Amino acid sequence: MKNDNITTVLNLVLAVLIILGVIFALQTIFRTRSLRTLQLQATQANAYRMAVESLAQEAIAYSQKNPNQEILRILQPLQAKPATPATR
């Protein structure tokens, strides 16, 4: 009889542990997925920005070697406003 009671308690404990395990596993999966997505988007955004900044720097260097109205007009917002894509 005593053994039966202990077995019942162990079964209940096991059931609770399994439910908790499933909950924690799902939480881990969703949080990790969210984290990966955020990191990927941030990395892509940063890479795009860096590439545009580098392109702008090269365009500025080019404009210093080959000054003409058109390129200066394109680069004018960058030089006037340092917070543009070229100069974060």
Place this chain on the structure above:
Amino acid sequence: MNESELNPEPQTGTSQTELMDQIVALRHQVFTLLLALVVVSGTLTVYLYRQASVARKDLAAVKPQATQLIEAFKRDHPTMDSFVKQLTAYGVTHPDFQPILRKYGIPPQTQPGPTPVAPEAPGKPPMPATPTVPKK
């Protein structure tokens, strides 16, 4: 299986005792296995709890910075895109500017238009594709 298991004999005192012994032994075995299962399951649950906790902390640490970066990108993206388009259009009329565009994976165009981004530059990494911004 032996014969005594297949064809149970009339229950004599000895066989009943044997059967009871077997039942008791099986109960012990079930109990031991259940205990082991609880221990293993508990360990796994603790491990999963720790993983969930670490993932929550990581997400909390990364989310503000990443969101800020993505928001800034969303804000500046039209400006950056327009700038790249203007440079691409400039490259059409000025072939000496095309090596710079090619370096960033922007292929030369015959007419000004949208800038397809193709990775073909050997030196620098090509302009990455526009990231998909998260929907709120």
